[in-house]
Amino acid sequence: xxxxxxxxxxxxxxxxxxxxxxxxxxxxxxxxxxxxxxxxxxxxxxxxxxxxxxxxxxxxxxxxxxxxxxxxxxxxxxxxxxxxxxxxxxxxxxxxxxxxxxxxxxxxxxxxxxxxxxxxxxxxxxxxxxxxxxxxxxxxxxxxxxxxxxxxxxxxxx
Amino acid sequence: xxxxxxxxxxxxxxxxxxxxxxxxxxxxxxxxxxxxxxxxxxxxxxxxxxxxxxxxxxxxxxxxxxxxxxxxxxxxxxxxxxxxxxxxxxxxxxxxxxxxxxxxxxxxxxxxxxxxxxxxxxxxxxxxxxxxxxxxxxxxxxxxxxxxxxxxxxxxxxxxxxxxxxxxxxxxxxxxxxxxxxxxxxxxxxxxxxxxxxxxxxxxxxxxxxxxxxxxxxxxxxxxxxxxxxxxxxxxxxxxxxxxxxxxxxxxxxxxxxxxxxxxxxxxxxxxxxxxxxxxxxxxxxxxxxx
Numbered sequence: 001x002x003x004x005x006x007x008x009x010x011x012x013x014x015x016x017x018x019x020x021x022x023x024x025x026x027x028x029x030x031x032x033x034x035x036x037x038x039x040x041x042x043x044x045x046x047x048x049x050x051x052x053x054x055x056x057x058x059x060x061x062x063x064x065x066x067x068x069x070x071x072x073x074x075x076x077x078x079x080x081x082x083x084x085x086x087x088x089x090x091x092x093x094x095x096x097x098x099x100x101x102x103x104x105x106x107x108x109x110x111x112x113x114x115x116x117x118x119x120x121x122x123x124x125x126x127x128x129x130x131x132x133x134x135x136x137x138x139x140x141x142x143x144x145x146x147x148x149x150x151x152x153x154x155x156x157x158x
Numbered sequence: 159x160x161x162x163x164x165x166x167x168x169x170x171x172x173x174x175x176x177x178x179x180x181x182x183x184x185x186x187x188x189x190x191x192x193x194x195x196x197x198x199x200x201x202x203x204x205x206x207x208x209x210x211x212x213x214x215x216x217x218x219x220x221x222x223x224x225x226x227x228x229x230x231x232x233x234x235x236x237x238x239x240x241x242x243x244x245x246x247x248x249x250x251x252x253x254x255x256x257x258x259x260x261x262x263x264x265x266x267x268x269x270x271x272x273x274x275x276x277x278x279x280x281x282x283x284x285x286x287x288x289x290x291x292x293x294x295x296x297x298x299x300x301x302x303x304x305x306x307x308x309x310x311x312x313x314x315x316x317x318x319x320x321x322x323x324x325x326x327x328x329x330x331x332x333x334x335x336x337x338x339x340x341x342x343x344x345x346x347x348x349x350x351x352x353x354x355x356x357x358x359x360x361x362x363x364x365x366x367x368x369x370x371x372x373x374x375x376x377x378x379x380x381x382x383x384x385x386x387x388x389x390x391x392x393x394x395x396x397x398x399x400x401x402x403x404x405x406x407x408x409x410x411x412x413x414x415x416x417x418x419x420x421x422x423x424x425x426x427x428x429x430x431x432x433x434x435x436x437x438x439x440x441x442x443x444x445x446x447x448x449x
Contacts, residue, residue, distance in 0.1 A: 001166065017163065018163075018164060018165065018166035019161045019162070019164060019199075021161075021196075021200075040159050040200070041159075041197060041200070041201075042193065042196075042197050042260075042264060043349055045261075045263055048263055054237075054266045055262075055263050055266060056263060056266055056267050057263055057264065057267075060192060060193060060196045060197060060264070060267070061192060061196065061267070062166070062192070062196070064166050064168075064211075065192070065211065065213065108262075108263065126262070127262060129261055129262060129348040129349075130260075130261030130262045130263035130264060130348070130349065131263070
């Protein structure tokens, strides 16, 4: 089937089998490999991307369901060679250890901060409860999101 | 994991969808939010030759109160229910429930209709709808019919829906004054199915005694369970600790759990007692306006 969608602002299209999962379209067909496959069972959230601005698990959606939709992956965070304040914050606050869960954490946090610019520690923990970090580096992930929220409130880019 | 091959259909209207389902019969599976079906297809527990994706049908996502009924469109996402001011302020049992279904990202796609139509006794809405005395609206080729929730769950992953029928709406009676409800769930971690969970809904008389009670149990039987003896034990009584303890004991007796990696039969049955006590206490607090 023919799939046309907008990903990170760019129109892309592909011929796919209906059973192709969205994450496989993103990684294998469109070659955007920033989005990770973790558990492949809808639990871990490493494959989280934004569908019309809303975080979804791309391993639990068929590519054909994204026809005509706007998607954003971790590659869409950086603009004009400049990292997003969230990405800078994950670096500054050591929000990653092995880094495998990071793309999902970033996408979930990006959508979350768009809706909740001044979250509490607890709000952040709830927001990322669908994203697992098997290094268990949650303390620094929460600190990173808090740091990003502060930066964005102080007028950091976007 | 790659699902088995299938033919994909995305009807634009309910009429198209019901016509398609009538034609395809048992070969078709309805895709709504996909958060249960797609994992099952990936594990090849489900291998439908045809998938009918109803998520593109307009006008099936809404939450509105009218004529004494809260009507929830089948395609309403769990996250929409969670963010609804109406649900948060007037339907605490429903609000409790949608906050503990799977995880926040899954809830962005998962639908209320799908949670019920899937017929999984481990899902959370079934017990809640049993406690609330809801009805579901089914639409097929030959028209629309209403099914009381108490007769909806016919077996594990089986419902009263015919092969050509689509669940299109859930109808919850608007609670009377002095009503309150609560959902209490034990899960090993966010996103896991309940080890057990209990939904409780109470309405009090003006003198404070119990007018009516609804109690539903999650994941402790082959179907969601309506704990009718426990409900009856509350009616007409003042809800002191002793009465609640007796109802909780009867709720536990109604449970038919199976031993699995989440616990033994004895453990789960006692867990129902504990969760029923907590859900009833919280429901009472809310019915009395103490939140």
